[in-house]
Amino acid sequence: MPLEAPLPPIRERVAELNRRYRHHSAAAVLEHALNDPLVGPVALVSSFGAESVVLLHLVSTIDRSLPVIFLDTEMLFPETLAYQRAVSERLGLGDVRVIRPDREALFARDPDALLYRSDPDACCALRKSEPLARALEGFDAWITGRKRFQGKARAALELFEDEGGRRIKINPLAHWSPRDVQDYIVNNRLPRHPLVGRGYPSIGCRVCTTPAGESEPPRAGRWRGSDKEECGIHFLGGRAVPGPAPKTVIVTDTGFASDDWTGPWLTPEALERAGRGAALDIGPETDLGQLAGHLEALAMIRVNFPAFSDGRGFTIARQLRRMGYRGRLRAGGHLIADQYAMARRSGFDEVEIAADLAERQPQEHWLARADWQQGDYQSRLREGF
Amino acid sequence: MYEYDDFDADFVRARVARFRAQVERRLEGALTEEEFRPLRLLNGLYLQLHGYMLRVAIPYGTLNGRQMRQLAMIAERWDKGYGHFTTRQNVQFNWPRLSDVPDMLEALAEVGMHAIQTSGNTIRNVTADHFAGAAADEIEDPRPHAELLRQWSTDHPEFQFLPRKFKIAITGSPHDRAVTRANDIGLRMVRGPGGESGFEVSVGGGLGRTPVAGRVIRPFLPAADLLPYVEAIVSTYNMLGRRDNKYKARIKITLLEHGPEALTARIEERFAQLRREFRGTDRQMLARIRRQFAPPPFEEKPLAPYEAARAADPVFRAWTDTNLTPHRRADHAIVTVSLKAPGATPGDATSAQMRLLADLAGKYGHDELRISHEQNIILPHVHRADLPALHAALRGAGLATANIGLASDIIACPGMDYCALATARSIPVARGIAARIGELKLEHEIGPLKIRISGCINACGHHHVGHIGILGLDRAGVENYQITLGGDGTETFAIGKRAGPGFAHDEIVPAVERLLRAYLQLRRDRRETFIETFRRLGGAPFRAALYPSKDKADAA
Numbered sequence: 001m002p003l004e005a006p007l008p009p010i011r012e013r014v015a016e017l018n019r020r021y022r023h024h025s026a027a028a029v030l031e032h033a034l035n036d037p038l039v040g041p042v043a044l045v046s047s048f049g050a051e052s053v054v055l056l057h058l059v060s061t062i063d064r065s066l067p068v069i070f071l072d073t074e075m076l077f078p079e080t081l082a083y084q085r086a087v088s089e090r091l092g093l094g095d096v097r098v099i100r101p102d103r104e105a106l107f108a109r110d111p112d113a114l115l116y117r118s119d120p121d122a123c124c125a126l127r128k129s130e131p132l133a134r135a136l137e138g139f140d141a142w143i144t145g146r147k148r149f150q151g152k153a154r155a156a157l158e159l160f161e162d163e164g165g166r167r168i169k170i171n172p173l174a175h176w177s178p179r180d181v182q183d184y185i186v187n188n189r190l191p192r193h194p195l196v197g198r199g200y201p202s203i204g205c206r207v208c209t210t211p212a213g214e215s216e217p218p219r220a221g222r223w224r225g226s227d228k229e230e231c232g233i234h235f236l237g238g239r240a241v242p243g244p245a246p247k248t249v250i251v252t253d254t255g256f257a258s259d260d261w262t263g264p265w266l267t268p269e270a271l272e273r274a275g276r277g278a279a280l281d282i283g284p285e286t287d288l289g290q291l292a293g294h295l296e297a298l299a300m301i302r303v304n305f306p307a308f309s310d311g312r313g314f315t316i317a318r319q320l321r322r323m324g325y326r327g328r329l330r331a332g333g334h335l336i337a338d339q340y341a342m343a344r345r346s347g348f349d350e351v352e353i354a355a356d357l358a359e360r361q362p363q364e365h366w367l368a369r370a371d372w373q374q375g376d377y378q379s380r381l382r383e384g385f
Numbered sequence: 386m387y388e389y390d391d392f393d394a395d396f397v398r399a400r401v402a403r404f405r406a407q408v409e410r411r412l413e414g415a416l417t418e419e420e421f422r423p424l425r426l427l428n429g430l431y432l433q434l435h436g437y438m439l440r441v442a443i444p445y446g447t448l449n450g451r452q453m454r455q456l457a458m459i460a461e462r463w464d465k466g467y468g469h470f471t472t473r474q475n476v477q478f479n480w481p482r483l484s485d486v487p488d489m490l491e492a493l494a495e496v497g498m499h500a501i502q503t504s505g506n507t508i509r510n511v512t513a514d515h516f517a518g519a520a521a522d523e524i525e526d527p528r529p530h531a532e533l534l535r536q537w538s539t540d541h542p543e544f545q546f547l548p549r550k551f552k553i554a555i556t557g558s559p560h561d562r563a564v565t566r567a568n569d570i571g572l573r574m575v576r577g578p579g580g581e582s583g584f585e586v587s588v589g590g591g592l593g594r595t596p597v598a599g600r601v602i603r604p605f606l607p608a609a610d611l612l613p614y615v616e617a618i619v620s621t622y623n624m625l626g627r628r629d630n631k632y633k634a635r636i637k638i639t640l641l642e643h644g645p646e647a648l649t650a651r652i653e654e655r656f657a658q659l660r661r662e663f664r665g666t667d668r669q670m671l672a673r674i675r676r677q678f679a680p681p682p683f684e685e686k687p688l689a690p691y692e693a694a695r696a697a698d699p700v701f702r703a704w705t706d707t708n709l710t711p712h713r714r715a716d717h718a719i720v721t722v723s724l725k726a727p728g729a730t731p732g733d734a735t736s737a738q739m740r741l742l743a744d745l746a747g748k749y750g751h752d753e754l755r756i757s758h759e760q761n762i763i764l765p766h767v768h769r770a771d772l773p774a775l776h777a778a779l780r781g782a783g784l785a786t787a788n789i790g791l792a793s794d795i796i797a798c799p800g801m802d803y804c805a806l807a808t809a810r811s812i813p814v815a816r817g818i819a820a821r822i823g824e825l826k827l828e829h830e831i832g833p834l835k836i837r838i839s840g841c842i843n844a845c846g847h848h849h850v851g852h853i854g855i856l857g858l859d860r861a862g863v864e865n866y867q868i869t870l871g872g873d874g875t876e877t878f879a880i881g882k883r884a885g886p887g888f889a890h891d892e893i894v895p896a897v898e899r900l901l902r903a904y905l906q907l908r909r910d911r912r913e914t915f916i917e918t919f920r921r922l923g924g925a926p927f928r929a930a931l932y933p934s935k936d937k938a939d940a941a
Binding site for chain 1: 392395396399403406407410414415416420423424506533536537539540541542543544545546547612620623624628658662663664666667669670
């Protein structure tokens with residue numbers, strides 16, 4: 001699609017995209033990302049590893065002709081190569097590009113294919129990062145399957161990332177839990193990587209991957225015995241690039257406090273297996289009907305406002321209370337101090353705000369409306385005067 | 386009429402204090418311009434062509450003398466000595482300074498007025514029949530319901546950030562003088578099977594760039610269910626209305642996109658839930674409000690002075706023929722004071738005129754005034770015996786123009802002279818038409834006629850519902866005026882149809898004149914009005930008059 005004007009800088013677009021799609025499902029994020037005028041040409045980068053099939057399948061339901069870049073480091077398991085061909089065929093992927101390391105560089109820098117022993121980072125650079133950089137030339141964005149649960153460096157992963165101002169990284173599955181991944185594979189009857197059944201929850205090159213125990217983090221089998229966590233394609237200038245630290249402030253009638261909730265946030269899709277006391281994250285598009293029957297068990301629901309000018313969350317809060325939800329109700333996203341009374345009157349207990357907003361609109365701006373029970377026409381008309 | 390109780394008074398004062406703080410926080414940077422914008426709009430403050438504009442609500446068009454005098458004071462002290470009465474029963478001050486606005490709001494609060502929700506993506510000032518509580522044809526005074534809606538919608542926590550603005554109009558008469566079908570919700574009072582009063586509820590009306598007549602989704606809603614039902618509509622709209630395209634965000638588009646049946650089903654479902662939340666307190670409040678709208682103590686006195694003046698003074702008689710509407714008491718009349726004197730800007734009133742009208746309301750009209758969507762001022766309860774004196778006083782101030790409902794009683798938006806959105810001037814066109822009609826001395830011969838002028842497709846001048854509608858556009862930098870014919874804003878609601886190619890600024894007045902002359906030729910007799918003739922004959926003979934040369938060419 002021809003663009004009418006040059007795209008704005010990556011950093012601005014990423015912020016806008018995160019704002020716009022923060023509460024969308026993976027499928028919606030993907031679909032939008034592939035059509036959003038803020039995003040230019042896109043490729044999917046897949047390792048055809050343990051969980052890759054989820055994203056490949058999602059893409060195949062939207063656009064089978066999307067370029068899929070597969071990095072054959074020439075150190076992969078034969079099972080991975082076979083799996084790559086089988087999955088590509090099964091899903092009807094029309095543009096799978098198998099990328100291999102540069103011949104000359106390989107001869108010069110790793111003629112014996114033993115570089116991984118002496119300098120695994122250099123090996124990753126040679127066999128993954130550099131070939132990928134070449135393959136991504138001409139693309140404005142690439143899709144990865146990284147998820148927050150996969151390790152410390154990925155804990156704050158956002159749906160859209162700024163890759164050093166050069167390119168956008170789209171992580172549609174950022175918020176998925178391991179369980180979400182497994183459910184998706186089961187529900188869609190997708191073929192599994194044969195090594196998964198043999199104890200490999202995460203699969204890279206055969207020389208640097210070992211099985212991981214059930215009690216270990218899934219990527220524990222990668223570069224075992226070293227403190228290396230990432231191969232390098234998700235690094236920038238030698239440094240891991242986590243998303244911005246999600247520091248937030250919780251506002252109540254008594255002022256600011258830090259967030260006391262340390263547990264995970266479930267998506268509505270994960271509701272079926274939510275235990276008692278779970279916390280649920282929903283957005284304005286969430287169908288409240290699917291929450292019926294689960295409300296009693298939830299300790300907290302966070303309703304996210306995509307923008308402060310989008311008032312759907314107020315009606316959602318009222319509706320949740322109307323449905324009988326009595327637990328903690330939090331307004332997340334972008335509310336401003338001037339909306340605190342509206343939030344409280346709609347049924348929210350608290351508002352979660354970003355640290356920079358807390359700085360710009362300090363506690364006293366919010367406490368000014370701690371009197372929200374005063375002068376409320378609604379309670380006068382519903383409860384008496 | 387409604388007097389604020391302590392709750393209302395505290396509310397508006399607290400609101401002014403909050404807005405004052407918001408202005409300060411904007412200046413300090415605690416609020417960004419993007420954040421401040423909806424907050425100022427929720428308090429009636431627009432940014433216009435020349436600067437800020439403050440839009441003050443006159444709920445259901447009713448105010449008393451003290452309030453009118455305060456408007457006069459505000460216009461003098463912080464503006465240029467006049468105010469502009471709008472088509473939605475508001476008054477606009479076009480020249481305030483941002484730093485003065487909190488003081489202006491405070492002055493309003495002193496007399497039980499405000500500018501709350503006169504703008505922004507929220508439920509706007511509720512409008513009502515300007516003859517409410519006085520008209521002979523009324524089932525019931527709709528204003529207690531309108532006041533209940535005002536309280537309910539004020540700062541309603543769910544509905545301050547809707548997809549788009551939301552307008553409600555209410556009428557208590559079968560004759561729709563509140564253009565209810567052009568509102569997001571139109572409430573027309575009807576009697577139920579048992580004779581009880583209720584409302585016919587229409588949804589999704591609106592003018593603007595996509596003019597649509599509201600669609601009736603409830604032929605009869607018991608009056609007691611008004612708040613839960615209206616809340617169900619707005620709550621459903623808040624979730625479904627589009628937020629990606631402001632031109633598709635009004636409920637009329639939601640209705641088109643989801644289909645009336647599906648939307649109505651959702652509304653009814655939500656209504657069933659909400660109805661339980663209103664447990665009678667709202668009806669107690671309604672009863673309390675209703676007591677305050679009790680009719681004034683009407684006086685009994687002989688009509689002789691009125692009859693004598695009519696017989697003796699043809700100017701007075703002409704004025705009574707056009708500017709009076711039957712009151713529910715035969716010995717009283719509803720007086721419409723025209724703000725459409727020749728050369729005047731439709732809807733503008735100076736501070737002196739406001740004060741005079743306040744005085745006259747005190748003297749002859751039980752201290753009550755109304756603002757009509759047709760931009761005139763009304764004294765709703767005047768004893769006929771007092772009409773000669775009232776007329777004389779109005780005449781002395783240039784306010785006795787006898788043109789209500791006639792060709793020069795034109796609605797016009799501020800147009801390009803004031804509005805940042807306008808694409809053409811409208812006030813000079815209105816003045817030009819009125820002046821030409823004055824020269825021809827045909828106004829009374831022509832009889833009832835509604836000419837409506839908008840300076841852009843947003844249609845603030847209601848051109849779609851004018852018998853003759855004029856829409857000013859910008860064609861490659863040149864003003865161009867399109868004519869629509871056959872529009873009607875009353876109970877026989879119709880959207881006017883475009884007649885054909887537009888006219889240049891210097892061609893539009895002669896074009897209207899050709900229409901008027903054609904009507905005089907075409908009508909059956911003097912009793913058949915312009916709109917009746919149009920309905921009988923259709924647009925063709927009027928279009929032939931508008932585009933004579935083309936017609937000749939076709940015939941050749």
